[in-house]
Amino acid sequence: MYMDNIQILGFKATINSVGETLNLIDSIKDDDEIIQLLNADSIVSKNHIIHGVNQAILAFDRGENLAKDLSVEIVLRCSAQRQISKAFKILGLKEGEIGLCAVLVNCRDYASELSEIFTPDESVFTPDYENLMKVYNIGDDEIEGMSLEDIIVDRITKLTVDY
Numbered sequence: 001m002y003m004d005n006i007q008i009l010g011f012k013a014t015i016n017s018v019g020e021t022l023n024l025i026d027s028i029k030d031d032d033e034i035i036q037l038l039n040a041d042s043i044v045s046k047n048h049i050i051h052g053v054n055q056a057i058l059a060f061d062r063g064e065n066l067a068k069d070l071s072v073e074i075v076l077r078c079s080a081q082r083q084i085s086k087a088f089k090i091l092g093l094k095e096g097e098i099g100l101c102a103v104l105v106n107c108r109d110y111a112s113e114l115s116e117i118f119t120p121d122e123s124v125f126t127p128d129y130e131n132l133m134k135v136y137n138i139g140d141d142e143i144e145g146m147s148l149e150d151i152i153v154d155r156i157t158k159l160t161v162d163y
Helices: 018-028 046-062 070-079 084-091 111-117 129-135 140-145 148-161
Strands: 006-015 034-039 096-105
Touching (some): 018 111, 070 084, 070 148
């Protein structure tokens, strides 16, 4: 699989229905394009997402993907989880006010279309370290030796090693 391009955009949104929101996103993109929406509250940085997306694509290339669909594999890898339910609990959408990370893979530029649906806001990539330590179950002893971003990226990488 060839990754032609990746774009990561931040938004604030009010989601009334997760299903309706996902259907709306599906309606604006072509079938072979990926627009994956993630809960930005569980993201430490854009590098975190870039690494997860890269690992998802490499997993498909090697035939070591955990999911049948690349967009779900992206959620698995970015959440550093093997179980889809746990991955979506961490990075999945929820109803109400939410910070969104839109991951576009092999897409045309849909920034303007997404900006009509959501409010552009790159501040969603400002990490809440206390929340992230809870979400990813990171202990105080673990954080002493590495940055939070490095810990999460390392866990994403270990999904491959532990395969």
